[in-house]
Amino acid sequence: MRWSVLVAVWLGAHGAVAAPRLEASLRTGDIVLHTSRSRQSEAIRAATESPFSHVGLVEVTSKGAWVVEAVQPVQRVPFAKWKARGVKSHILVLRPKDLSDAQRQQAVDAAKTHLGKPYDWKFGWGDEAMYCSELVRKAYTRGAGVDYGKMERLGSLKVQGLEKVMRERYGVKVPLDLELITPASLAADEKLEVVHSDFPSVR
Template identity: 65%
Template sequence: MGWRMLAPLSMLLMAHTVAAGPRPLELKTGDLVFHTSRSRQSQAIQAATHSPLSHVGLVEVTPSGVFVVEAVQPVQRVPFARWKARGAKGRLLVMRPERLSEDARAAAVAEAKRHLGKPYDWRFGWGNEAMYCSELARKAYSAATGVDFGKMERLGSLEVKALGRQLRERYGGTIPSELELITPASLAADERLTVMYSDYVPAR
């Protein structure tokens, strides 16, 4: 995501910071949860997209607890509390496609779970052999509902200097600028997703 989407996304996060205080955290199956990952590539993703949101997963609420389906190494389903604790400062953004039915949102989670055990896609490809986090979220909803959240972007349109070292390592020196990918920031900027909770604070 380039600088063009920085202002709208920053306003979105700021607008809901105040509302997040009195609003309780009430997760539902199919919610998209975002945080700032502490992984090695997180800072590069933040710089490339001008956003603190570097990781996303899908919520599943069950009688035995609340879980998050996420694409890490490998794609896995983990307790929500553990997932949240991995984020920087425990901050969290929750977004919900409210126009979709509960059944549709549950179907998206079921689609995401079909990829459990697959390796993380370090090359950000679009095949189904491996998955990265925002790819999993977008594909799950696309397969289950026909809705494509977020905007696909060319790698060359991002601030690739921030990702340069990792990309050169992964692609053998030549960065494929025409490669299209989806980022957590792009998903969060989709107006069809409603912010249900956010404890991100405005940048000062």
């Protein structure tokens, strides 16, 4: 057998083993991030200068690991399916450093109260609709009393060159004073420890 074929076989076997090992290492309340394939992903990454454009919360049950995420609509999906949706299946797993199992479960329970709600395309802060990083931030604030990430003004992000995209979303008057939370801001929070990463230079 040629060397290139042997390498491909080894890599395939290694990947098949690595995925279950990662899932087995997850805990309820872990925060998972990846590079989404959604239409808005490129703009989010450009504005935040980060590879992360989507985030969710892990819940581990007797039936496996799941991710609660704000898409259209807010939903709970198997972890393996969530991971596969990211570009190259790369993922960053973060874990709160000083919270109990009960607090992490309370955060997930808080996130699940929003299941079925529509995705918030305008990144508002009301509870009628949710975007991904808003869901994670509010889940920990309300469920465990801890804030992760920092609120930022839309105009403080790297939005130069994204005027057309923003006008399509907001109309002529773009709300540059809008306060929002980004996946990149969650990824940078030092109160969260890196459990796993396929991304170089996470922090």
